[in-house]
Amino acid sequence: MQHLSVYCDGSCGPNPGGVAAFGWTVYDGEEKVCEFCSVACVGEGATNNVAEYSAVVSVLSWLLANGYAKRRVVVYSDSELLVRQFAGKYRVKALNLVPLHRQALELAVRFREVAFRWIPREKNAEADALSQRARRGALLSCGRGEKAQKLAPLVRHLGADLYAVPSQSDPFKAYTVDLSKNTCDCPDFQARGKKLGYCKHILAARRFAAKHPKPPGLEETA
Incomplete structure (x- = not known):
């Protein structure tokens, strides 16, 4: 092969x-x-x-x-x-x-x-x-980077490659980011982020993941 x-x-x-x-x-x-x-x-x-x-x-x-x-x-x-x-x-x-x-x-x-x-x-x-x-x-959409920096400390790891990132407009809502698939369920990603390949929530999750790598042995078995 x-x-x-x-x-x-x-x-x-x-x-x-x-x-x-x-x-x-x-x-x-x-x-x-x-x-x-x-x-x-x-x-x-x-x-x-x-x-x-x-x-x-x-x-x-x-x-x-x-x-x-x-x-x-x-x-x-x-x-x-x-x-x-x-x-x-x-x-x-x-x-x-x-x-x-x-x-x-x-x-x-x-x-x-x-x-x-x-x-x-x-x-x-x-x-x-x-x-x-x-x-x-x-x-062309530089505001997403600055917003992601503010959101990164608030990200929660849900397991595997899934992360919960809070909404900036609604404090009671969070969006789910899957870094393995580079997807987010927020409206911005559905409307524009798919073409760009990211949204502010994905950027925030990447920042969080880079600073908080998963401990060895906790990854899902392929």
Whole structure:
């Protein structure tokens, strides 16, 4: 059985502190299985490397949620730092990358095998274009990032990849975010977020998950 080829990329503009966005594609042989782009975070804590790591966490979560745990996965990235850190050649020193690195490793061990390989930027153009598309979309709706920062401390983990994020307009209401599927049941996501790949509740849940990674052993068995 041939391996799945995953192409990931992330960018942040300005770096640091701007809009950190990412994109990824999944190929099974010559067939494109899926593509996705979204925003990792905006403002404080946003960097190119956070965007790169967020792409890996996002795509591995999607693959697990869609039944690919028994497949061999090769993740291609033009980030030499990311590839070398996953290979154990570089230490993860940046505090904002430590939880994302841990989260990605905890996802990776649930597959038959996951390998990380470096590719030059020109061979990663598709994922790069997706990340740029997500960043441009975020710049047109920059208010979501600031709102997500305020909501993040109020997020509750419901189990697995599900999170409850409170509504800003109704203190008695909360929306459910599924990070493995990149979905939210709020009206904004249904109306506009599906095309963007995120809403303020998804951004808030990602911020919370990055700072509060799930303990090893609590993940659902694939």
